Amino acid sequence: MPLHPNDSPGFLLWHATLRWQRGIAQALAPLDLTHVQFVLLACTWWLNEQGERPTQIALAAQAGTDIKMTSQVVRSVERKRLLEREIDAADTRARRLHVTKRGAELAVRAIAIVEQVDSEFFADVPERQALSFLRRSRSGRARRAEPDPAGAEMTRPGGEAEMMRAVRLRAPGGLDALALEQVEVPHVGPGEALVRVHAAAITRDELEWPLDRLPAIPSYELSGVVAAVAKDVSDLSAGDPVWGLMGFDRDGAAAEYAAVAASFLAPKPRTLGHVESAAVPLAGLTAWQGLFEHGRLREGERVLIHGAAGGVGQFATQLARWRGAHVVGTSSTAAAEEILALGAHQALDRSAVRFEDAIDRVDLVFDTVGGEVLARSAAILREGGRIVSVVGEPPPALLEKAEAIYFVVEPSRDQLLELARLVDDGAIRPLIDSVYPLVEARSAFERLTIPGKRGKVVLKIVDARCDGR
Numbered sequence: 001m002p003l004h005p006n007d008s009p010g011f012l013l014w015h016a017t018l019r020w021q022r023g024i025a026q027a028l029a030p031l032d033l034t035h036v037q038f039v040l041l042a043c044t045w046w047l048n049e050q051g052e053r054p055t056q057i058a059l060a061a062q063a064g065t066d067i068k069m070t071s072q073v074v075r076s077v078e079r080k081r082l083l084e085r086e087i088d089a090a091d092t093r094a095r096r097l098h099v100t101k102r103g104a105e106l107a108v109r110a111i112a113i114v115e116q117v118d119s120e121f122f123a124d125v126p127e128r129q130a131l132s133f134l135r136r137s138r139s140g141r142a143r144r145a146e147p148d149p150a151g152a153e154m155t156r157p158g159g160e161a162e163m164m165r166a167v168r169l170r171a172p173g174g175l176d177a178l179a180l181e182q183v184e185v186p187h188v189g190p191g192e193a194l195v196r197v198h199a200a201a202i203t204r205d206e207l208e209w210p211l212d213r214l215p216a217i218p219s220y221e222l223s224g225v226v227a228a229v230a231k232d233v234s235d236l237s238a239g240d241p242v243w244g245l246m247g248f249d250r251d252g253a254a255a256e257y258a259a260v261a262a263s264f265l266a267p268k269p270r271t272l273g274h275v276e277s278a279a280v281p282l283a284g285l286t287a288w289q290g291l292f293e294h295g296r297l298r299e300g301e302r303v304l305i306h307g308a309a310g311g312v313g314q315f316a317t318q319l320a321r322w323r324g325a326h327v328v329g330t331s332s333t334a335a336a337e338e339i340l341a342l343g344a345h346q347a348l349d350r351s352a353v354r355f356e357d358a359i360d361r362v363d364l365v366f367d368t369v370g371g372e373v374l375a376r377s378a379a380i381l382r383e384g385g386r387i388v389s390v391v392g393e394p395p396p397a398l399l400e401k402a403e404a405i406y407f408v409v410e411p412s413r414d415q416l417l418e419l420a421r422l423v424d425d426g427a428i429r430p431l432i433d434s435v436y437p438l439v440e441a442r443s444a445f446e447r448l449t450i451p452g453k454r455g456k457v458v459l460k461i462v463d464a465r466c467d468g469r
């Protein structure tokens with residue numbers, strides 16, 4: 001026998017939806033916004049906050065609205081001077097959307113109002129996990145449950161594990177051993193946070209690192225939003241935008257979620273979106289630790305940076321200049337201008353000159369190239385000079401001539417806070433070579449090996465969704 005309408009889940013959902021929509025409409029009326037105007041304004045505002053200027057098509061995809069309807073509503077919001085459409089410089093048929101100052105202020109107020117209505121409406125839902133049903137029905141596939149206050153399990157009520165997309169390396173080294181797979185959302189252990197990864201950056205040679213724990217998820221630096229924390233974590237909460245360098249002994253960040261020691265995470269820079277933020281932690285911390293901790297670089301000293309336009313080198317160049325050193329960088333011919341733009345006093349074209357013959361001696365060599373470049377570096381040192389390499393152990397012959405060390409970067413919240421401050425003050429900026437979606441991870445790793453790369457290669461995992469706040 002069919003269920004009575006009062007007992008039918010679909011019927012109940014229909015009525016609940018109507019009640020919820022009425023509540024939202026009433027709450028938004030004083031702001032002169034309809035519900036759909038709110039959704040598109042809030043989405044555009046949020047995308048802009050992430051550094052994106054979406055087209056109407058991209059906005060419709062994010063908001064889950066019909067394209068024609070989106071176009072009409074965007075015009076109505078534009079007439080209210082809450083957002084503007086600009087012609088895309090690269091494709092003049094497309095319009096890029098951004099909120100006006102008034103639109104941004106209204107979006108923030110409206111989001112707070114809608115969140116208040118939501119929290120009152122759902123106050124009676126005893127287990128927040130029950131809301132995971134709504135997330136699943138939105139995306140049509142399994143998504144994470146609401147943060148579990150115990151932080152121990154990320155499972156659906158039926159006990160089935162939450163799944164996510166992740167890139168995995170199945171054999172050492174090769175691009176062919178990379179695949180996009182469905183794997184379990186990682187469990188959050190004591191002292192950890194589960195991060196919804198928005199973007200993750202990758203590093204040359206890193207596919208060689210996880211030899212003893214395959215299959216492994218690569219990428220060790222991320223920017224994203226905290227989804228859940230373990231119960232012993234008190235300094236982070238769900239919803240916090242964070243960045244960080246992960247430990248190298250476990251699965252990385254080329255995935256929709258990553259479990260990270262909370263002490264390795266810090267608030268991401270306010271002035272960068274997730275894609276740019278993801279490009280900083282590993283390379284920025286490597287440069288910081290190499291120059292200032294291991295290299296003891298002081299104001300007024302001279303430093304030579306091998307590979308100054310690369311992922312690590314770009315930050316070494318900027319940080320050494322910020323410290324007040326005289327900076328010389330080496331690169332290929334095409335990158336020389338870039339190095340000067342990053343703040344180097346002098347750029348050496350490595351194909352045209354030998355660094356030993358071209359410049360005065362230096363107090364510190366910071367090496368991101370290795371091999372014979374590292375081996376030759378003692379010849380350019382002043383008395384008491386130091387060599388720091390991030391590529392490999394200095395050969396014994398070099399150690400006889402100079403103080404030289406190799407080190408591996410370590411996560412540090414304090415240094416991330418310092419780097420975020422420098423970014424927000426405009427003292428340093430990430431140079432991004434290219435951005436790939438997760439599904440093109442192989443091409444991204446291939447790009448690392450191709451000459452002419454400048455700065456970092458980033459995987460963009462969340463396409464700046466409106467639900468990522």
Ligand SMILES: NC(=O)c1ccc[n+]([C@@H]2O[C@H](COP(=O)([O-])OP(=O)(O)OC[C@H]3O[C@@H](n4cnc5c(N)ncnc54)[C@H](OP(=O)(O)O)[C@@H]3O)[C@@H](O)[C@H]2O)c1
Pocket residue numbers: 203204205206282283286306307308309310311312313330331332333335350368369373389390391407408409448451452453454455
């Ligand atoms: N130990 C650690 O903790 C640590 C941390 C991060 C990275 N790493 C390692 O450090 C290395 C560099 O990383 P990365 O992300 O900066 O790599 P990258 O982005 O590929 O940068 C290396 C740069 O070196 C330049 N280069 C290549 N051959 C050169 C040569 N013969 N002489 C001078 N410059 C040369 C390249 O630029 P041009 O072609 O323009 O010269 C390139 O930009 C990688 O092996 C990575 O795995 C280690």
